[in-house]
Amino acid sequence: MSxxxxxxxxxxxxxLGATVVPDVIPYWALTLVAVGLISGxxxxxxxxMSRMAYTVAAVAxxxxxxxxxxxxVVGSQVNxxxxxxxxxxxxMVIANFILLMISQIKSSD
Numbered sequence: 001m002s003x004x005x006x007x008x009x010x011x012x013x014x015x016l017g018a019t020v021v022p023d024v025i026p027y028w029a030l031t032l033v034a035v036g037l038i039s040g041x042x043x044x045x046x047x048x049m050s051r052m053a054y055t056v057a058a059v060a061x062x063x064x065x066x067x068x069x070x071x072x073v074v075g076s077q078v079n080x081x082x083x084x085x086x087x088x089x090x091x092m093v094i095a096n097f098i099l100l101m102i103s104q105i106k107s108s109d
Contacts, residue, residue: 007039015084019077029087036091045096058090 014035018028025031045051065082068075 004039004043007035007042011035011039011088012085015081015088018084019081028084032084032087033091033094036088036093037095039088040092040095041099044099045092051093051096051100054089054096055093058086058093062086 011032014028014031017024018032022028045054062083065079065086068079068082071078
């Protein structure tokens with residue numbers, strides 16, 4: 001398995017833990033952002049279209065997932081799971097943004 005697959009599985013498992021037992025570890029969101037940042041630095045997105053798609057997904061999917069709250073019993077839990085996964089994706093987007101800024105600064109020499 002590649003590092004990208006391992007980090008993706010890890011972020012989904014952490015998001016699942018944050019959804020099922022949110023009070024066990026108070027820093028679930030920080031852990032998810034850290035895994036997303038590591039994923040973004042280790043496996044940067046290759047092109048501008050991918051970076052833009054991930055950025056839009058990190059913003060839009062949690063907003064769309066809010067509609068799941070109307071489903072009785074499990075809707076709010078599924079919404080929370082999706083929100084937690086997108087926290088990790090947001091960390092990956094931030095890492096890719098930082099890498100892009102670094103490359104812009106280096107190329108301006």
